[in-house]
Each structure stands twice: as C-alpha cells, then as structure tokens.
Amino acid sequence: MNPFQLKNGQLHVESVSLSDIARRFGTPCYVYSRAALEASLDEFQRELVGLDALVCYAVKANSNLAVLNVFARRGAGFDIVSGGELKRAMAAGADPKKIVFSGVGKSADEMALALDIGILCFNVESEAELERLNEVAGQKGKRAPISLRVNPNVDAKTHPYISTGLKENKFGVAYEEAVNLYRRAANLPHIEVEGIDCHIGSQLLDASPFAEALEKVLQLVDEIEAAGIRLRHIDLGGGLGIRYKDEKAPAVQTYLEPLLRALNDRKLKILLEPGRRLVGNAGVLLTRVEYLKPGEVKNFAIVDAAMNDLARPALYDAWHDIVPVAPGGGKHLDWEIVGPICESSDFLGHGRPLCLEAGDLLAVMSAGAYGMAMSSNYNTRPRAAEVMVDGERCHVVRRREVVDELFAAESVLP
Template identity: 60%
Template sequence: MDFFNYRQNRLFAEDIALSEIAAEFGTPCYVYSRATLERHWRAFDDAFNAYPHLICYAVKANSNLAILNLFARLGSGFDIVSLGEMQRVLAAGGKPEKIVFSGVGKREDEIRAALQAGIRCFNVEVAGELDRINRLAQELGVVAPVSFRVNPDVDAKTHPYISTGLKENKFGIAIEQAIHEYRRAAQLPYIEVIGIDCHIGSQLTETRPFLDALDRVLALVDQLQAEGIRLRHLDLGGGLGIRYRDEEPPLPSDYVSAILQRLGQRDFEIMLEPGRAIVGNAGILLTRVEYLKPTSEKNFAIVDAAMNDLVRPSLYGAWQDIIAVDTNSCAESLTWDIVGPVCETGDFLGKGRELKILPGDLLAVRSAGAYGFTMSSNYNSRPRPAEVMVDGDSVHLIRARESLEQLWAGEQLLP
C-alpha cells in the first residue's frame, strides 16, 4: 500500500495534489511519500517482533540524505557499496556501527575509511579482499569484523542483469570454497569473523529461491560450527520484489516468518538488506507532456522526463505504470508510447499506454522510488530533476533541480 491516490480525479501524494507540486517545483520531479517510506521500513522491522535483527536499508536504491535520515531516525542500519554511500549515511545521521559494506571491488581507500569509521561488518566477496582488509586493519591497529558473501548458486528467477546468486555471476565466494576462506580468516590476526551473507538477486517475487539459498547457507553454517567457527549473524541480503504491474510478491511478514521457521533453534541475529521493497512504491516521477505526435505507425507522447532521469525502462525493458495526474480530461482515449527528448530510440518510459492526454498535461510514472534518481545521469546535458518529499499536508524540497552551471562544474579549458 502507498499514499499516492486519486481524490476527485486528481492524483495526490498524501494530502498534496501533484499538480501543486509541479506548479511549485517544476517537472520532471521525483516525489516521495514519507508515510509510505516509513510504513514499508516498519513492515520489515515489525515482522521480526522480538527476534534479534537489523534492517540494513540498501542505500543504492535511493540515497537521498532526507530519506537516509528518516530511516536513521527509525533506527535503521545501512547496506553500502562505496565510500560515497558511507559518507552519505554518516552525513544523514546514520550510525557507523549499523553499516555493512558489500561490493565486489572495495578499494584500499574505501576499506581504510570504513575501518576508521568503525563499521559493523565487511561483506567480503573476493579472497584477495580478505588479505587486503587484514593488512589495512594491521596498519591502523584495529581488528576488522567480516562476513563472507557466499554465492549459493541459486536461480533467483529474475531479470538476468539483476540476478546475482548463480555460479556464473561475479558476486560472492562460491559456497564450496567458502569453508576454506573461513578457515583462513580464522587464522588472520586482524580479522574477526562474525557472520555470513548472501544476496541472490533483486525483484524476486517468490519466497522459494530465498529459502533454497538459506538452506545452503545453513548447511555451511552448521559445518563451520562443527569446526569451532561460530557466527553471530546471518545476512540474507535484499531482493524482495514489489508490484510494478501484476506481480504478487510475498509480504515482508510472510518472507520473514518463512526465514525464521527455517532457522529452527539456531540463535543468530538476522540482517536483511532491502532496498526496492522499502522505497520502490514510495516514489513517483512527475513529468509533463510537451508534444503529442501521432504518426501513421504510432502515437508518441513526448514528455519532459527521459531515460537519463529514469533508465529502468530503457535498460531492463522494465514496465512501470504511467498514469494521468488529472483524469478529468476531455481528450480522447488513445494508445501512446511515452518517450523523452533524448536522442536515442531506446529513450522511452513506457510503450502502448492507453491514456487521455493533451499537451501540457501531467503524468506520473509510478514505482519510481527505487533505482530511479540513483541511476539518473546527465546524458544530453540534462540537469537532474528535483526531488521532493511529501509529509502529510506539507511538502519539502529534498534536492534542488540541478542548475545548468552544475553540468560543467569541475571541467577545465586547456591553457
């Protein structure tokens, strides 16, 4: 459930009409709902009841400081994949001891900074990373908390670009090699092994692949325990899907109770790294129709948002709902391809959409809160859109629209 609903034919975000937001902040513009963000975060947190757990929100899904700050206020942890994401979390008031650091290519400066900040855990994905962390921890005179991200070789049954838990993917340490790395880590003086981690992909709409992965991870955990390597936490990554169209993903509560059931008597702290399931349906991209261009082949609605603002449709062929902000239009209902101004045939937000629209009308691209702004670019020298957050009957600018000067800030002419 989210808080983007029609009231008398006008689309609202909580108690604010989206047409008012467009008038005040311009378009294209990302609009988020605070109530939806908090509701979705709590759906994960509450599902655990008293069971020890930490929700580590995956920053890559949406890294706006205001959003990170809302989650930090709720007591959230954070899953980061770069130094930039760590600094965002800290700038937003997140606690270092609630940060886990994932990613296959952690640089030395990133590891050093994370050790200095005192993060909760490194999710190690490459054998060489373990030695690098051990050496840097020695240099800094600290002991590094680590877990291994294992690759359980499970088919997540999702888009191949966002499937990560198969042998052929670059992520994690093959589950059959992991035991060797755990033994090695147990001998390293500046490493403390505290957990195990896996993340098999994103936009999963069934529980089964998660449970298959968990079974494999638990088999390894039991084997480690028999060797005297005791782990404190189990991090199951993110990946729970959302409804874009007609998907019916499990609710966080069903997903969590299935996990807890599988654990039996084992007493671990459970960590999850959800991104999309928390922020995806808490945001929309607001855009205005610039021109209508009916041709003999197709009807094109050219809008002011483009693939640089929201790349998911172009990159993955992702389907996101596109709805009129005012449904009281006298226009006739026609089928439109919703396209942007960027000079690429792949620049579309949606194809074959039945809409009643006229030039100047506003459209909302739904489910744009995750991997929307964070994957935006300046392609075609387009300043990135504004981001606003609605909170009941008030609205706050949480990122100003980029200025033209910002496009070339940092660039230099030759002498």
C-alpha cells in the same frame, strides 16, 4: 500502503496534489511519501519484534539524505556498496554500528574509511578482498569484522541483470570454497569473523529461491561451526520485490516465515538488506507532456523526463505504470511515452492507452527505487528536483540542478 490516490479528480500524494507540486517545483520531479517509507520499514520491523535482528536499508536503491534520515530515525541500519554511500549514510544520521559494507570492488581507501568510522561488518566477496582488508586493517592497528558473502548457486527467477546468486555472477565466494576461506579468515591476524552473508538477487516475487538459499547457507553454517569457527550473525540480503504492473509481490511475513522458522533454535543475529521493497512504491516521477506527435505506425508523446532521469526502462526494459495526474474524458490512443534525448532507447513506456494533450502532467509510478539514484546528466541535462511529502507539507530534499553547474568542474586547454 498506497499514498498516491485520486481526490477531487486530481492525483495526490498523501494530502498534497501532484499538480501543486509541479506548479511549485517544476518537472521532471521525483516525489516521495514519508508515510509510505515509514510503513514499508515498519512491515519488516513488526515481523522481527523480540528478535535479535536488524533491517539494513540498501542505500543504492535511493540514496537521498532525507530518505536515509527517515530510516535512521526509525532505527534502521544501512547496507552500503561504496565509500560515497558510507559518507551519505553518516551525513544522514546513521549509527556506524548498524552499517554493513557490501560490494565486490572495495578499494583500500574505502576499507580504511570504514575501519576508521567503525562499521558493523564488511561483507567480503573474494579471497583477494579478504587479504587486502587484513593488510589495511593491520596498517590501522585494527581488526576488521567480516562475513563472507557466499554464492549458493540458486536461481532467483528474476531479470538476469539483477540476479546475483548463480555461479556465472560476479558476486560472492563459491559455495564449495567457503569453508576453507573461513578457515583462512579465522587465521588472519587482523580479521574478526562475525557472520555469513548471502544475497541472490533483486525483485524477487517467489519466496522459494530464498528458502532454498537459506537451507544451503545453514548447511554451510553447520560446517563452519564444526570447524571451530563461531558465527554471530546471518545476513540473508534483500531483494523482496514490489508490484509494478500486475505482479503478486509476497507479503513480508510470507517472505520471512521460512527464515524465522529455520533460525528459531539458532543463536544468530538476523540481518536483512531490503532496498526496493522499502522505497519503490513510495515515489513517482512527475513529468509534463511537451509535444504530441501522432503517426501512421506509432503515436509519440514527448515528455520532459527522459532516460537520464529514469534509466530502468532503457536498461532493463522495465515496466512502470504511467497515469495522468488529472484524468479527463475523450478519446484514448496508444502512446509511446518518450523523452527528448537523442537515443531510440529513450522511452518511459510503450503503447500506453491514454487521453493526452500537450501540457498534461503524467506520474510515472513505482519510481522510488533505482530512479534518481541511477540518473545522469546525459545530453547535459540537469537532474530533477526531489520532493518529500509529509502529510500536508512539502520539502525540497534535493534542488534541481542548473546547467552551469554541470560543467563548472571542467576546463578548456590553455
């Protein structure tokens, strides 16, 4: 669903005008639709009805407590990559038995915290991590439930920075080494083998790499079970893409169909870890034009949001649609939409044909994923407010920071 629609000449989210949100809460401001979040999760859960399956939202995409709580209320699990994300998920009402812990660099303290809480599974990504986890679990007098994240060497056909399933990527255990490492895991006294995990990348728009990875993982499952090691679940990760510009993102049904067909006769619980697909198109970044600066070569629209608020354009050269909140008539010019940060990479969009005046409100679309979660205080800029819209109601789910807070933990030398 698209919760952002024009009504009476104004862009609304559900039943609330974005102009009203800007007036009440200021800009820059992230705005999310509860209905869109729920609809995105429902799309996965409908396809999995009647199956032993769990959708684990990838917290890194958007870790706001209100977002996590919306998903927890509807039975979702969570995929975390740090001890901080684990604490966030628990604070938002997560069931620890629905949490999987991914990531290549888990510390001993993070492992101990997850063992104390009693999570569903650790997705182990190296032999060294496996040995450390066995040691930490032994100190706790526990057995750590694990799956090995296997790197199938499959090209996800996505941006190289968000590809994770090739041999040159840092993620996972080499496919050829997986069976031996499973044998090692099965013989460790404080490890309990639970499943197998695979994740090949993010913003996947073609289902064929997913199907190829699945085929390779199932071949491995057969080898592991032939070695006498029982697996209880298979985790195929996430990565299903969304529409930013003119992409044709596959439907959830299309994406999952080869998985469900291939697993039809196997008694394996299914785990999925979508992130961007659940939150990306459920949010926008609301920003106001501060100055217009026409030039001979380029026209610059300087807005109050910047690369510290939304890093994706500077980091990945990512494209986000940018639309006026109150579209008007007049002459359109091609504008560089840039922020006030002192970097030439501080842009939100290049060459956007818009009719603009100083003071206009703009909505940077599809900003619900990897927006606020990747924001920073560069240039000592307070991070934006976050607002959740639920029908006709607005809730501030993160207040805007103030400058004094940014250096409150610092001190000068005596």
